[in-house]
Amino acid sequence: DTAVSQTPKYLVTQMGNDKSIKCEQNLGHDTMYWYKQDSKKFLKIMFSYNNKELIINETVPNRFSPKSPDKAHLNLHINSLELGDSAVYFCASREQRGGVDEQFFGPGTRLTVL
């Protein structure tokens, strides 16, 4: 059973297009995240949702819009894609119960904008 899954795994598209990445977790966690990892492996948080409510919104262009239809899903829609959006995008969910505090990451979506 996959804990945190993302689709697609690879996404190649042209500049100016609109695309979505989907994320689902079956762990029953309340909090989910989107991270962007650049070619140097630097990991930057983009958004965080807690029970479908946006709680963290870092300085991300408004072309990026997260959507959480329920607490098990957090999708990322990107409008008007630019070359600089090429990166690996990771979804994660977070468990915080009984003193445990751990993030569980998906396998990543490698986005290439041509």
Next chain:
Amino acid sequence: GNSVTQMEGPVTLSEEAFLTINCTYTATGYPSLFWYVQYPGEGLQLLLKATKADDKGSNKGFEATYRKETTSFHLEKGSVQVSDSAVYFCALSERSGGYQKVTFGTGTKLQVIP
């Protein structure tokens, strides 16, 4: 704000060598500290953690001790293997604005050669 500083990589070691990856942090309160590992082509996964000063986290032969006086959480392993080749991320988690926020370091790539 909070920050995590890791030594720059890549770190290249021969098999069975001793490993240290330095990590220092800045936080306003009493964060929990983590090391995550990212194997090639995968998402991050938790390696070890420590929740309070002087705690030692350990897993798979890796260890790190939460040092409040030096604000450090250095990762060590006595004898590395080729299979340890990966990118290692130091991270802290602290309550901010009513929610837990995780801050990651920039990652240190470890390459172990036979």
